Amino acid sequence: MKIYIVALLLLGLITSSCNAGSKNNHTDNASAQQPIKTIDFNADSAYTFVKKQVDFGPRVPGTEGHQQCAEWLVDKLSLYGADTIIEQKTIVTAFNGDKLPINNIFAQFNKTATKRILLLAHWDTRPWADAETDKSKHNTPIPGANDGGSGVGVLLEIARCLGQKQPSIGVDFLFTDAEDYGASGGDDKSWCLGTQYWVKNMPYEVEQLPVYGILLDIVGGMDAKFHREYFSERLASRINDKVWAMANASGYGSRFINRTEGAVTDDHYHINMSGIPCINIIECANPMTSSFPPTWHTLKDDMNSIDRNSLKAVGQTVLNTIYNEQAQ
Numbered sequence: 588m589k590i591y592i593v594a595l596l597l598l599g600l601i602t603s604s605c606n607a608g609s610k611n612n613h614t615d616n617a618s619a620q621q622p623i624k625t626i627d628f629n630a631d632s633a634y635t636f637v638k639k640q641v642d643f644g645p646r647v648p649g650t651e652g653h654q655q656c657a658e659w660l661v662d663k664l665s666l667y668g669a670d671t672i673i674e675q676k677t678i679v680t681a682f683n684g685d686k687l688p689i690n691n692i693f694a695q696f697n698k699t700a701t702k703r704i705l706l707l708a709h710w711d712t713r714p715w716a717d718a719e720t721d722k723s724k725h726n727t728p729i730p731g732a733n734d735g736g737s738g739v740g741v742l743l744e745i746a747r748c749l750g751q752k753q754p755s756i757g758v759d760f761l762f763t764d765a766e767d768y769g770a771s772g773g774d775d776k777s778w779c780l781g782t783q784y785w786v787k788n789m790p791y792e793v794e795q796l797p798v799y800g801i802l803l804d805i806v807g808g809m810d811a812k813f814h815r816e817y818f819s820e821r822l823a824s825r826i827n828d829k830v831w832a833m834a835n836a837s838g839y840g841s842r843f844i845n846r847t848e849g850a851v852t853d854d855h856y857h858i859n860m861s862g863i864p865c866i867n868i869i870e871c872a873n874p875m876t877s878s879f880p881p882t883w884h885t886l887k888d889d890m891n892s893i894d895r896n897s898l899k900a901v902g903q904t905v906l907n908t909i910y911n912e913q914a915q
């Protein structure tokens with residue numbers, strides 16, 4: 588994904604300060620409600636799912652690690668009780684002319700429920716460590732523990748929990764491919780190739796469309812804090828309200844900061860453009876960098892950069908959000 592550091596970020600800051608007064612009442616009311624008893628999101632399990640992905644090696648389209656990881660993801664979703672699994676395979680052309688064999692992996696839980704939500708994360712990893720200061724490393728693929736692995740690991744643990752206790756709503760999972768094959772500093776459309784394909788070929792009838800979506804990306808960093816990302820706020824602020832209130836009510840208010848920071852071109856942007864309101868839970872205002880964590884797009888994005896407590900804060904918040912949704 589790509590971050591807009593200057594103009595849009597400033598807009599985002601202005602938006603957040605403008606909204607602060609009017610939003611407070613709503614958020615406070617929502618957070619005053621105690622969440623219903625839900626089930627425990629197991630951070631160790633999520634951590635193991637991140638490690639398993641990293642152990643496959645870089646998940647760059649066309650590589651063996653990519654293929655092995657796809658098979659493992661499908662097996663896991665099946666094991667945890669998905670009603671439907673669709674592997675949406677195609678070839679897309681990257682900005683540099685590379686032909687990428689991609690696979691968007693889609694699974695539905697509680698398929699007969701009319702009200703549904705969509706949870707997504709990209710499962711591919713960046714083929715270039717082009718944020719390394721040492722240019723000789725720029726063509727080496729990143730391990731992708733946080734950028735790629737963390738979102739998928741949290742979603743798989745949520746899928747495991749749904750297998751234990753069926754929610755009243757339907758939950759769809761989408762593991763998107765070729766998110767991170769974009770041109771650094773280049774065209775926005777060079778990113779999120781899998782999602783761009785998916786929104787043109789969505790496996791939904793109109794009446795089955797999810798009411799909203801939540802994207803998880805870079806959610807496993809050390810002591811990660813999550814802010815209301817700019818495009819999420821502009822396009823789906825109601826969902827930000829809901830999730831940030833749930834985080835607060837679940838005891839993670841110190842992790843989910845109720846302020847707009849960062850503007851990120853990511854999968855959620857395309858999901859929004861398709862008509863499904865979608866937010867992005869992403870660490871994009873790290874205090875050391877003012878954007879993504881310092882390991883982003885470097886060879887240090889390995890298991891040493893993963894914090895179980897960050898996985899827990901995000902996973903439990905999303906799980907509580909699911910179980911607190913009313914069926915209608």
Ligand SMILES: [Zn+2]
Nearest residue numbers: 588713734767
């Ligand atoms: Zn990335």
